[in-house]
Amino acid sequence: MVPVRITNANQIDFQALAKIVAEGRGVCVQFDCAESYSAPALSDLNRACERFGSLLEVRFYGHGRHGFDCRNLSFLPAARSLYLDCLETVTHLEQLKSLGSLEELSFDVFEMPASPLLTFENLHTLRRLVLGQNRKRDLDLAPLANFRTLTSLGVVGHTRGIEAIGRLPILRQLSLWQIAKSTRLAFVSDTAGLAVLSIGLGGRRDIAEIHSQAAEEIEVTRVRGFAEFEPGRFPSLQRLRIEDQLQMEKLSLARAPNLRSLAVRNCKNFHELQGIEHLDSLETLSLAGTALDPDFVMRLRFPPSLKTLTLCGYGERKDKVNGQQLAARGLRH
Numbered sequence: 001m002v003p004v005r006i007t008n009a010n011q012i013d014f015q016a017l018a019k020i021v022a023e024g025r026g027v028c029v030q031f032d033c034a035e036s037y038s039a040p041a042l043s044d045l046n047r048a049c050e051r052f053g054s055l056l057e058v059r060f061y062g063h064g065r066h067g068f069d070c071r072n073l074s075f076l077p078a079a080r081s082l083y084l085d086c087l088e089t090v091t092h093l094e095q096l097k098s099l100g101s102l103e104e105l106s107f108d109v110f111e112m113p114a115s116p117l118l119t120f121e122n123l124h125t126l127r128r129l130v131l132g133q134n135r136k137r138d139l140d141l142a143p144l145a146n147f148r149t150l151t152s153l154g155v156v157g158h159t160r161g162i163e164a165i166g167r168l169p170i171l172r173q174l175s176l177w178q179i180a181k182s183t184r185l186a187f188v189s190d191t192a193g194l195a196v197l198s199i200g201l202g203g204r205r206d207i208a209e210i211h212s213q214a215a216e217e218i219e220v221t222r223v224r225g226f227a228e229f230e231p232g233r234f235p236s237l238q239r240l241r242i243e244d245q246l247q248m249e250k251l252s253l254a255r256a257p258n259l260r261s262l263a264v265r266n267c268k269n270f271h272e273l274q275g276i277e278h279l280d281s282l283e284t285l286s287l288a289g290t291a292l293d294p295d296f297v298m299r300l301r302f303p304p305s306l307k308t309l310t311l312c313g314y315g316e317r318k319d320k321v322n323g324q325q326l327a328a329r330g331l332r333h
Contacts (some may be wrong), residue, residue: 108132166190
């Protein structure tokens with residue numbers, strides 16, 4: 001669930017925060033410039049971090065060309081979830097070492113000089129980490145091998161030492177974006193407990209070098225040149241989403257017996273879908289902006305488990321007719 005965002009608050013309303021949390025929602029208190037916070041305000045925010053723990057995200061973003069001064073983090077020793085993102089630069093990064101309670105970190109600093117960020121020992125007990133791109137894409141990922149409690153990782157553009165990801169013992173979610181096609185992804189196969197894999201942007205024809213017995217959800221989005229996907233390499237696959245892939249023309253699902261949800265969207269040359277009738281667990285099917293013949297889709301023998309089918313992208317009139325036909329077959333659309 002998307003957290004409630006509170007921007008540039010010069011006072012912390014504990015009652016309002018408690019009400020949001022009681023409703024089962026998280027909160028993000030965020031600041032976009034140094035003028036929007038003071039030492040007393042950050043100290044109050046720290047008390048809120050003590051009270052609400054990881055349900056309270058603290059975010060610093062923007063801050064213009066002068067960037068964010070990490071010495072402000074000295075007022076937030078209780079922060080558990082910290083976002084330093086959409087920043088041009090930061091200073092006094094070593095202050096990050098003082099956050100002994102940190103569980104989640106998103107770090108996205110474009111003009112970051114060569115940094116020992118991943119060698120900071122207090123980060124080695126993180127549960128969740130996102131590493132956004134910098135201009136040089138030169139962050140050394142080799143120290144990730146020391147992050148033994150990491151369950152969720154996102155990497156944007158960085159490839160130096162990327163093989164260390166395969167040594168993360170309890171990683172469950174992995175997002176790899178803007179990874180060049182020259183970088184092999186075979187290390188992903190070594191993450192034995194990986195359940196969710198997302199690959200976006202960058203370029204490669206396929207991910208045939210990856211196999212996983214545990215992966216349940218895979219998403220491929222806007223990967224330049226991506227044309228083939230073999231479900232048989234992921235026998236536990238339940239959810240598959242392929243989006244914005246011009247080279248993707250066909251998909252066979254004969255080796256995806258556990259698939260429950262399939263989405264193929266904005267793949268304008270996609271014209272062949274095989275094996276739907278064998279998917280005894282399929283509940284949701286979304287086909288949008290493809291070259292599939294809608295009349296052919298309507299003639300398919302869908303498994304009894306299918307409850308929702310979205311078929312659109314053929315113009316307003318045809319989409320309406322498709323919806324009526326699906327409804328007549330008892331399918332939500």
